[in-house]
């Protein structure tokens with residue numbers, strides 16, 4: 001069975017490739033290396049460097065390879081950047097997905113597992129958030145992912161395609177053996193930023209807003225270990241292969257941690273006291289996002305096993321300590 005991983009050199013995609021190889025799938029990777037790293041691609045994967053928006057390139061890969069299913073991680077995914085460069089997000093995320101769907105139609109590939117986001121929900125009053133909640137993105141990134149979900153749904157009606165869309169909450173951690181991990185340039189995500197401060201790579205962590213309507217005034221997020229997240233993708237693939245219909249699932253851990261709580265836990269895990277400064281709110285940030293993942297547990301049989309925030313931060317720390325410059329030697 002041959003699986004195509006789009007964005008397989010990125011943080012989340014590379015973890016998917018490793019788990020697919022562990023489970024003896026044949027893996028084909030496409031990545032333009034805009035944010036991904038060649039070193040993150042598993043040596044057993046068949047790697048093609050190129051852009052999902054490039055129809056000629058995409059067709060050449062689909063002609064050469066027999067693809068039984070697709071995991072689609074290739075997208076820009078920074079909330080802050082999406083607010084200042086919205087068209088970059090529509091181009092890479094929405095137009096890129098259009099080409100992927102065209103290829104699926106042309107080459108008769110039926111199954112796609114798609115990386116969506118909690119950002120499709122925007123600001124919600126009721127926690128935890130179920131899949132049935134209203135979708136009102138507060139940032140361009142979430143809007144593009146919601147659009148991509150809708151594209152797949154319309155394509156399903158028009159031709160024979162089945163998709164599973166997985167709405168991630170905040171993904172963190174790294175593979176337990178420390179071989180691959182998170183390496184963005186610039187890094188903007190809270191846990192790696194905090195760990196870079198612990199390593200002395202940045203002078204301080206800035207807390208983006210202390211005046212939110214939460215217990216300690218800082219934003220609350222639901223953190224999920226990247227390995228648990230990927231386990232759900234493999235279950236979603238199996239679900240489609242077993243004849244499951246198109247579906248949407250939240251992936252989170254059903255527990256919320258504030259920015260200040262993450263900082264405190266990181267200080268305990270690393271044993272390092274680093275500087276923290278209070279800053280302004282970041283544009284586009286909802287105050288609280290906590291998932292209900294009951295549906296994924298029930299329908300996919302998903303059983304996340306690394307739900308402790310200490311373990312998530314510890315695995316991330318293991319990667320950062322041993323790769324202080326990421327994939328750069």
Ligand code: UFG
Nearest residue numbers: 077079117118119169170188189190193206207208219259
């Ligand atoms: N934060 C800080 N300081 C920092 C970095 C982040 O205070 O230096 C805060 C943010 O304001 C936010 C929280 O930490 O309240 C988490 O921020 P991240 O940037 O780590 O993550 P986001 O919640 O913004 O976004 C993540 C993914 C998105 C996804 C979203 C869904 O990066 O792809 O979760 O909630 F859409």
